Amino acid sequence: MPNTKPQPTAREVFARNLRRARRLKDLTQEGLALDAGVPRAYLSRVERATINISIDNADALARALGVPLHDLVDPGKFVGLD
Structure with missing residues (x-):
């Protein structure tokens, strides 16, 4: 049976990658937000x-993390880093 799991939305990919990138940088939500x-x-x-x-906010978060904005919307980035 083929895999019928729905693909995550761009919003979900961004959310997952943002959280993973923040954790890789050992930042709290408070620190990144600031x-x-x-x-x-x-x-x-x-x-x-x-x-x-x-x-604009996506760009601000990417800059604060020191990662390119396109990394935060790339489904293949930060995979398996939970």
């Missing part, structure tokens, strides 16, 4: 994929 200039509660919702994120 570095990126966004509220911690907002970052939490982004990491849970419960809200859409603007391109």
Whole structure:
């Protein structure tokens, strides 16, 4: 039987990669939020994929993490790093 598992949405991929990249940098949500200039509660919702994120905020988070923005939307990045 073929694998029928639905592919994650771009929002879900971004959320997963953001969380994994943050953990790889050993940053708390509070620390990353402060570095990126966004509220911690907002970052939490982004990491849970419960809200859409603007391109400006996505860029701010990527810069604060020191990773290219495209890495945060690449389904193949940060795989298996939970």
